[in-house]
Amino acid sequence: MxxxxxxxxxxxxxxxxxxxxxxxxxxxxxxxxxxxxxxxxxxxxxxxxxxxxxxxxxxxxxxxxxxxxxxxxxxxxxxxxxxxxxxxxxxxxxxxxxxxxxxxxxxxxxxxxxxxxxxxxxxxxxxxxxxxxxxxxxxxxxxxxxxxxxxxxxxxxxxxxxxxxxxxxxxxxxxxxxxxxxxxxxxxxxxxxxxxxxxxxxxxxxxxxxxxxxxxxxxxxxxxxxxxxxxxxxxxxxxxxxxxxxxxxxxxxxxxxxxxxxxxxxxxxxxxxxxxxxxxxxxxxxxxxxxxxxxxxxxxxxxxxxxxxxxxxxxxxxxxxxxxxxxxxxxxxxxxxxxxxxxxxxxxxxxxxxxxxxxxxxxxxxxxxxxxxxxxxxxxxxxxxxxxxxxxxxxxxxxxxxxxxxxxxxxxxxxxxxxxxxxxxxHDDGYVEITGRIKDMVIRGGENVYPREIEEFLYTHPDILDAQVIGVPDAKYGEELCAWIRMRPGTEPITAESLREFCSGQLAHYKIPRYVEIVDEFPMTVTGKIRKVEMREVTTKKLGLT
Known part of the structure; x- marks a missing residue:
């Protein structure tokens, strides 16, 4: 070619x-x-x-x-x-x-x-x-x-x-x-x-x-x-x-x-x-x-x-x-x-x-x-x-x-x-990085946050099998971050506090998820695309956010 x-x-x-x-x-x-x-x-x-x-x-x-x-x-x-x-x-x-x-x-x-x-x-x-x-x-x-x-x-x-x-x-x-x-x-x-x-x-x-x-x-x-x-x-x-x-x-x-x-x-x-x-x-x-x-x-x-x-x-x-x-x-x-x-x-x-x-x-x-x-x-x-x-x-x-x-x-x-x-x-070599949907981008306190970057980092945690990050409503910042996490079999569920410790010093403070949801699976389309809209709805309702 x-x-x-x-x-x-x-x-x-x-x-x-x-x-x-x-x-x-x-x-x-x-x-x-x-x-x-x-x-x-x-x-x-x-x-x-x-x-x-x-x-x-x-x-x-x-x-x-x-x-x-x-x-x-x-x-x-x-x-x-x-x-x-x-x-x-x-x-x-x-x-x-x-x-x-x-x-x-x-x-x-x-x-x-x-x-x-x-x-x-x-x-x-x-x-x-x-x-x-x-x-x-x-x-x-x-x-x-x-x-x-x-x-x-x-x-x-x-x-x-x-x-x-x-x-x-x-x-x-x-x-x-x-x-x-x-x-x-x-x-x-x-x-x-x-x-x-x-x-x-x-x-x-x-x-x-x-x-x-x-x-x-x-x-x-x-x-x-x-x-x-x-x-x-x-x-x-x-x-x-x-x-x-x-x-x-x-x-x-x-x-x-x-x-x-x-x-x-x-x-x-x-x-x-x-x-x-x-x-x-x-x-x-x-x-x-x-x-x-x-x-x-x-x-x-x-x-x-x-x-x-x-x-x-x-x-x-x-x-x-x-x-x-x-x-x-x-x-x-x-x-x-x-x-x-x-x-x-x-x-x-x-x-x-x-x-x-x-x-x-x-x-x-x-x-x-x-x-x-x-x-x-x-x-x-x-x-x-x-x-x-x-x-x-x-x-x-x-x-x-x-x-x-x-x-x-x-x-x-x-x-x-x-x-x-x-x-x-x-990039300069013509290769393209997709950072998410325009509608999936999270704007936290005026900062544009791309979930993909955070998800990539969370994959490096030894106990995390899979991770998806979404934005949820927040009275102070407009939006706050929530990580949906699937744990590796036989590991203890991670907490929001321990996740913050893991991310601290590695991610900018505004990129560290405030909330953590431990799940067995993510809502998906039949083709395997993650339904982040549904995840936002579920989290917002569960946490009583507006």
């Missing part, structure tokens, strides 16, 4: 990515078929829970069969097909089958309940819903029955693992391979192909609408920066319903001829490591909390993970102490990614040979064919390097818009720049 292009002014927080290799100007279906032609006999997909595996040729046969079946029952280009299920091979088949016929796949969060399901089905205008029957405590079939009478546009529901699925596939012979090829040839790579609902903390979620070009290229370049080839086998315990699973996972694999390995329907640390061992995975994905759970298993040393050379950690910044453990385990090429659903998702990524400091202090540098800047959120002016501001990104990855919400789209995208709402600092 060529050296990163330099911007006109090296003093400003603005940089652009490499321009080689060129962008892929194919649809997802055409790109997938090209990979099959190159690697027909290489393993493409393994579903551990179902005990099933496919070569690329076999996967193409099943994807095309499902695509023809969907056409036969009336699904056409532009129709919205919902998928509501945990990770499974049928999810992957549906992803590629809908792409081949130009139907828009709508990802539905597996954690949704009836109220949220009703909203998404209606807002996206979903006419076909492919769903699991149930998962964990969720009875999907019952919730669908509850909302369906109110949604006349929902024409058909297909439950995976029931006669519904087999009945659907039975219609495949009603459509010829030539008819499918004709439809596929008529698609444009700028067509909308995927809607992903962002987990809004207030109000209803918004449907980020993404094209073939958006997600195919993002998956490809994420894989490029992990140095993927057809020899790689990627363990994907992160959810398919989110970009992490279906783009950084599936599309990164199929653009390189690598193998997608599904360890389980939902995340389980022991099953994930067993899968890495049994399937000889070369790459492992997860958010930091997943890696923490895996590396803290009592029998961690019993798993052979020596085949893993790379992977992706995203969702939250990587704690330095955790990266040390990964490197000690032989995973020296782990990369950190940063982005958002609206940008397909990745905007910055570490390179496999980056330094330890670059992988723990930053989220990498700009991705190929993208442009990033740090701007003053009030004025919009690009700030000098080393000065915090809002991270913004521009290029092929920026979504088409929010589904049927042009007003919300206009608020988020200005002159092609996606406003992320995240606070970033660009």
């Amino acid at each position: 060529s050296a990163p292009a330099q911007t006109a002014s090296e003093t400003l927080s603005h940089t652009v990515g490499e321009t080689e290799p060129p962008l892929i100007e194919q649809t997802i279906g055409d790109n997938f078929d090209a990979t099959v032609a190159r690697f027909p006999d290489r393993e493409a997909l393994v579903d551990v829970a179902q005990g099933r595996r496919w070569t690329y040729a076999q996967l193409q046969e099943d994807v095309d069969r499902l695509a023809r079946a969907l056409m036969a029952v009336g699904v056409a280009k532009g129709d919205r097909v919902g998928i509501w299920a945990p990770n499974c091979s049928e999810w992957t088949l549906t992803q590629y089958a809908t792409a081949k016929i130009g139907a828009i796949l709508v990802n539905i969060n597996p954690a949704y309940r009836a109220h949220e399901l009703h909203y998404v089905l209606g807002q996206a205008g979903i006419s076909t819903l492919i769903s699991a029957k149930e998962f964990k405590s969720s009875n999907y079939a019952a919730m669908i029955d509850e909302v369906r009478p109110d949604l006349p546009g929902l024409e058909r529901v297909i439950l995976i693992g029931t006669p519904d699925w087999d009945e659907l596939l039975g219609h495949a012979d009603d459509v010829s391979a030539e008819q499918l090829a004709q439809v596929q040839a008529g698609l444009d790579n700028n067509d909308a192909i995927n809607i992903q609902y962002t987990s809004g903390t207030t109000g209803f979620p918004k449907g980020a609408t993404l094209s073939h070009r958006n997600i195919l290229n993002n998956g490809f370049f994420v894989g490029e920066l992990c140095d993927y080839t057809e020899q790689d086998r990627v363990c994907i315990p992160v959810p398919f319903y989110h970009c992490f699973g279906m783009v950084m996972g599936n599309l990164a694999c199929t653009t390189h001829g690598a193998c997608m390995v599904i360890p389980a329907p939902g995340f389980d640390p022991a099953i994930t490591l067993q899968t890495v061992q049994d399937e000889k995975c070369t790459s492992l994905y997860g958010v930091p909390t997943m890696f923490i759970a895996e590396w803290n298993l009592p029998d961690f040393a019993d798993y052979d993970i020596s085949t893993v050379r790379t992977g992706i950690m995203a969702g939250s910044p990587c704690p330095a102490e955790l990266m040390k453990k990964l490197i000690a385990s032989g995973i020296e090429e782990m990369t950190i990614c940063y982005g958002m659903t609206e940008t397909s998702p990745v905007s910055t990524q570490n390179r496999t040979d980056d330094t330890f400091e670059q992988k723990t202090r930053t989220v990498g540098r700009v991705g190929p064919h993208l442009e990033i800047r740090i701007a003053d959120p009030a004025t919009g002016e690009v700030v000098p390097r080393g000065v915090p501001g809002e991270f913004q990104t521009k290029g092929y990855s920026v979504m088409l818009g929010y589904w049927q919400q042009p007003d919300k789209t206009a608020e988020a995208i200005e002159d092609g720049w996606m406003h992320t709402g995240d606070i970033g600092i660009m």
